[in-house]
Amino acid sequence: MSQLPKQPTEGPVPTSADVARRAGVSRATVSYVLNDSATVRISEATRHRVREAATELGYVPHAAARSLRAGHTRMVLLPTVDLPADPLHRHFLHQLESGLRRLDYTVVQYGSTGLNADDAPRAWAELRPVAVIAPGTISLTPQGISVLRRSGAKAVITLGPRPVAGAHALVMDQRQVGSCAIAHLLERGRRSIGVVMPEESGLGLFAEPRLAGAREAALEHGARIEPLPLRYEEESAARLAARWRTLGLDAVFAYNDAYAMLLMRALQDTGVQVPRDTAVVGADDLLLGRLLRPRLSTVRMELATAQPLADLVDRLVQHSAGSPEHHDLLRAGMVDRESS
Amino acid sequence: MSQLPKQPTEGPVPTSADVARRAGVSRATVSYVLNDSATVRISEATRHRVREAATELGYVPHAAARSLRAGHTRMVLLPTVDLPADPLHRHFLHQLESGLRRLDYTVVQYGSTGLNADDAPRAWAELRPVAVIAPGTISLTPQGISVLRRSGAKAVITLGPRPVAGAHALVMDQRQVGSCAIAHLLERGRRSIGVVMPEESGLGLFAEPRLAGAREAALEHGARIEPLPLRYEEESAARLAARWRTLGLDAVFAYNDAYAMLLMRALQDTGVQVPRDTAVVGADDLLLGRLLRPRLSTVRMELATAQPLADLVDRLVQHSAGSPEHHDLLRAGMVDRESS
DNA sequence: TTGAAAGCGTTACCAA
DNA sequence: TTGGTAACGCTTTCAA
Numbered sequence: 001m002s003q004l005p006k007q008p009t010e011g012p013v014p015t016s017a018d019v020a021r022r023a024g025v026s027r028a029t030v031s032y033v034l035n036d037s038a039t040v041r042i043s044e045a046t047r048h049r050v051r052e053a054a055t056e057l058g059y060v061p062h063a064a065a066r067s068l069r070a071g072h073t074r075m076v077l078l079p080t081v082d083l084p085a086d087p088l089h090r091h092f093l094h095q096l097e098s099g100l101r102r103l104d105y106t107v108v109q110y111g112s113t114g115l116n117a118d119d120a121p122r123a124w125a126e127l128r129p130v131a132v133i134a135p136g137t138i139s140l141t142p143q144g145i146s147v148l149r150r151s152g153a154k155a156v157i158t159l160g161p162r163p164v165a166g167a168h169a170l171v172m173d174q175r176q177v178g179s180c181a182i183a184h185l186l187e188r189g190r191r192s193i194g195v196v197m198p199e200e201s202g203l204g205l206f207a208e209p210r211l212a213g214a215r216e217a218a219l220e221h222g223a224r225i226e227p228l229p230l231r232y233e234e235e236s237a238a239r240l241a242a243r244w245r246t247l248g249l250d251a252v253f254a255y256n257d258a259y260a261m262l263l264m265r266a267l268q269d270t271g272v273q274v275p276r277d278t279a280v281v282g283a284d285d286l287l288l289g290r291l292l293r294p295r296l297s298t299v300r301m302e303l304a305t306a307q308p309l310a311d312l313v314d315r316l317v318q319h320s321a322g323s324p325e326h327h328d329l330l331r332a333g334m335v336d337r338e339s340s
Numbered sequence: 341m342s343q344l345p346k347q348p349t350e351g352p353v354p355t356s357a358d359v360a361r362r363a364g365v366s367r368a369t370v371s372y373v374l375n376d377s378a379t380v381r382i383s384e385a386t387r388h389r390v391r392e393a394a395t396e397l398g399y400v401p402h403a404a405a406r407s408l409r410a411g412h413t414r415m416v417l418l419p420t421v422d423l424p425a426d427p428l429h430r431h432f433l434h435q436l437e438s439g440l441r442r443l444d445y446t447v448v449q450y451g452s453t454g455l456n457a458d459d460a461p462r463a464w465a466e467l468r469p470v471a472v473i474a475p476g477t478i479s480l481t482p483q484g485i486s487v488l489r490r491s492g493a494k495a496v497i498t499l500g501p502r503p504v505a506g507a508h509a510l511v512m513d514q515r516q517v518g519s520c521a522i523a524h525l526l527e528r529g530r531r532s533i534g535v536v537m538p539e540e541s542g543l544g545l546f547a548e549p550r551l552a553g554a555r556e557a558a559l560e561h562g563a564r565i566e567p568l569p570l571r572y573e574e575e576s577a578a579r580l581a582a583r584w585r586t587l588g589l590d591a592v593f594a595y596n597d598a599y600a601m602l603l604m605r606a607l608q609d610t611g612v613q614v615p616r617d618t619a620v621v622g623a624d625d626l627l628l629g630r631l632l633r634p635r636l637s638t639v640r641m642e643l644a645t646a647q648p649l650a651d652l653v654d655r656l657v658q659h660s661a662g663s664p665e666h667h668d669l670l671r672a673g674m675v676d677r678e679s680s
Numbered sequence: 681t682t683g684a685a686a687g688c689g690t691t692a693c694c695a696a
Numbered sequence: 697t698t699g700g701t702a703a704c705g706c707t708t709t710c711a712a
Contacts, residue, residue: 013468013492015689026699031691039692041697058490063466064404064413065689068704073404080449082434084427094422097451106463109420109449111437123446126403128353150398152353234630258628265631288598288628290574291605355705366683371707379708381681405705408688 014057022053030054034061063106067128072152076105076313077129079112079120079138083202086256086284092303096133099310105130117141125151131317133170136160136205140167154320155313161209163326168316170309172330174206175213180299180332181253181281182217182225188340190251190279193218194228196259199236207255210283214253228252230259237266244272250279251340257282257289257298264292264339279340283332294338304329354397362393370394374401403446407468412492416445416653417469419452419460419478423542426596426624432643436473439650445470457481465491471657473510476500476545480507494660495653501549503666508656510649512670514546515553520639520672521593521621522557522565528680530591530619533558534568536599539576547595550623554593568592570599577606584612590619591680597622597629597638604632604679619680623672634678644669 016034020027025046032040033050053059067073078093085093097107108127112120121144124132132153134140137160145156145166156167163169178195185193195214197207211227218225226249230236244267254260260282264274274280274294282289282298289296304327312327356374360367365386372380373390393399407413418433425433437447448467452460461484464472472493474480477500485496485506496507503509518535525533535554537547551567558565566589570576584607594600600622604614614620614634622629622638629636644667652667 011490013490016691017689027689028691028699028701029697032698035691037692043697046697058487060462060465060487060491062408062468062689064408064468065704066691068402068404068408068688068706069690069692071704082431084430091422094451094453098454101451101454106467107451109451111434111441111447111449113434114438114441122400125400127446128402128404147398147400150351150353151400232627234627261628261631287572287574288601291601292631356707357705367706368684368708369682372682375707377708383681386681402705405688406707408690408704409706409708411688 013062014059016059016061018057019050019053019059022057023049025050073128073130074105075127075129076100076107076131076133077124077127078107078109078133079124079135080109081111081113081135081137081202083137088284088301088303092306095306096309099307100313102307103310103314105314112138117144120144121147124148125153128152131155131157131313133157133159133313134167136162136172137202140164142166154318155316157313157316161205163324166324168324169326171326171328172303173328174209174330175216176330176332177283177299177301178210178213178215178253179217180213180334181283182214182223184297184334184336185251185253185279185281185340186217186221186223188251188279190223191221192224192226192249192251194226194247194249194252196230196252196254196263197227198255198259199229199231203255210253210255230255230263232259232262234262234266237262238269241266241270241272244270244278250277251281252278253281253283255283257284257286257296260296260298260339261289261292264296275339281340285335290337292339297334297336297338297340299332300335302331302333354399356399356401358397359390359393359399362397363389365390413468413470414445415467415469416440416447416471416473417464417467418447418449418473419464419475420449421451421453421475421477421542423477428624428641428643432646435646436649439647440653442647443650443654445654452478457484460484461487464488465493468492471495471497471653473497473499473653474507476502476512477542480504482506494658495656497653497656501545503664506664508664509666511666511668512643513668514549514670515556516670516672517623517639517641518550518553518555518593519557520553520674521623522554522563524637524674524676525591525593525619525621525680526557526561526563528591528619530563531561532564532566532589532591534566534587534589534592536570536592536594536603537567538595538599539569539571543595550593550595570595570603572599572602574602574606577602578609581606581610581612584610584618590617591621592618593621593623595623597624597626597636600636600638600679601629601632604636615678615680621680625675630677632679637674637676637678637680639672640675642671642673 016030020030033047100107117139158164159170161174264280285298285300356370360370373387440447457479498504499510501514604620625638625640
């Protein structure tokens with residue numbers, strides 16, 4: 001029974017020299033054939049022999065050797081942290097990744113939780129990525145950007161709520177989310193509006209701009225905005241609900257649907273009527289938000305399609321001279337259901 | 341104002357030769373100093389000069405050159421796909437990553453959506469990872485494993501519901517989840533139990549073993565198990581609920597909390613009383629499941645702590661000769677609230 | 681205590 | 697149409 005791999009034991013890893021030997025040609029010829037080099041003409045017979053030898057040996061080229069020789073890589077590095085990324089975000093990242101792979105880049109996520117702002121860019125730079133796309137949850141300092149650029153990164157790009165000086169930026173402007181929600185509530189005649197601020201660390205990066213957007217929208221109408229710290233726990237919500245009537249609010253924008261559901265339940269449990277006494281608005285348009293009664297009104301976000309952005313990254317890599325570009329990715333729109 | 345980086349323009353990337361020149365020593369000495377080589381004694385003065393030169397130039401070693409010379413890498417590669425990973429999973433992966441980094445491995449996630457079972461391992465192998473940890477959602481074939489091993493991977497490890505022949509396995513046995521839920525329902529006197537099977541592709545990998553576990557648990561008591569296809573949409577749930585009474589079920593295990601919430605709402609909307617007419621059990625112990633009324637009973641899962649697993653991976657890498665090991669990571673326990 | 685040199689796997693130029 | 701060879705950046709053995 002030779003169905004199982006013949007040699008699961010440790011052998012030396014086959015190199016292009018092994019392929020050359022087996023095919024009876026030189027290493028150069030192997031390289032030409034396997035890379036479909038256009039500058040050289042190789043006979044069909046030789047090509048065949050080389051390819052055959054390569055598959056027989058299970059030859060896989062060594063990326064490190066290749067990029068050492070080439071003087072550059074085609075690696076795009078995405079630092080990641082452990083944060084509850086919403087499905088929209090996650091899907092977007094995977095789309096972007098696919099788009100870049102289509103352009104022949106090798107996309108690699110590099111977990112950077114617990115690395116400080118100095119060490120992290122150093123660690124990334126060791127891999128000599130041609131581009132780095134850093135989510136907003138990663139603190140990218142001017143020094144960090146400098147380290148990356150000097151290590152050969154052609155494009156350093158941030159992806160998040162706000163741009164960072166010295167880097168290109170794919171901006172997901174969270175202020176839109178806040179202003180969208182507040183505009184809707186103002187339209188509905190609400191004038192004293194709470195804005196939930198999650199106490200979970202890391203979420204402030206999103207919450208602060210949403211609050212800022214809310215304030216901007218409220219300013220014109222002289223409406224009142226009240227930040228409301230809240231942890232994602234039932235007790236925290238219950239405490240907030242208990243002092244609700246003393247706050248004198250007629251509406252609340254609850255950061256997102258999950259926090260909104262938590263708070264709405266707590267409010268209802270203390271006898272606050274939604275939306276009569278207090279209107280509630282979330283964000284993310286989760287399916288689950290439609291299951292509560294009243295159905296949750298929400299801000300739906302849409303992100304730009306990823307392929308054009310992959311093309312953009314490609315362009316930034318190729319013309320790395322240009323000054324930092326900012327691109328807005330996020331579009332927010334109200335989905336009003338029953339809670340507002 | 342020279343606060344901004346002096347040379348944002350393209351310069352050649354500094355190498356250890358540049359550092360050597362600047363410090364007035366040889367490349368060898370630079371290597372000794374920067375790697376704290378124990379085999380050689382270098383004067384403190386020289387060390388200082390070298391380090392200074394390195395930081396002044398912003399020197400970062402070239403990982404590819406290093407590993408080419410060393411003949412091996414310390415890269416652990418984690419293929420990923422675009423699937424709604426639950427927070428538990430995500431957190432576990434990040435913990436594992438941190439644990440491996442502590443052991444001086446470079447952990448890298450490689451998005452592999454859309455790559456077929458042959459191409460993907462090839463692409464991974466080009467990076468010469470010393471270990472590959474493939475989530476169950478990645479189809480790892482014996483050929484794929486073979487390609488990886490022959491490219492120098494010391495450990496090929498699967499991470500998911502079931503082991504794969506020829507590879508080590510970190511098993512998250514989903515059958516436990518199903519059997520745990522059903523055991524609970526049997527205890528409550530239920531005998532005709534539906535099991536929700538998500539129709540979303542990719543989830544079958546988890547749903548099937550859960551169903552199998554449910555069947556095993558039901559078998560001893562002669563209880564009836566009825567698979568119930570369901571899409572994660574309100575209409576799909578409404579259709580299922582509409583024909584509920586014809587199914588003759590007195591309980592349902594709804595795959596997870598999200599599906600459970602969806603279905604429970606649909607049942608309630610058609611007048612089915614929970615838990616009187618039908619008991620409902622989810623899984624994942626989401627906070628949101630506690631917000632519905634009745635509060636959702638659920639299967640809570642716990643995963644093994646990650647640091648010991650990182651140590652395990654390290655061991656497998658170092659003693660790559662051993663035969664495939666299987667380790668069980670998942671522990672399931674019932675949290676009974678009001679819906680069952 | 682330091683330096684010279686070889687070699688890891690690839691590719692590209694130049695000869696044959 | 698093919699092969700020899702140098703070079704990419706780094707570590708390490710050997711020699712000084």
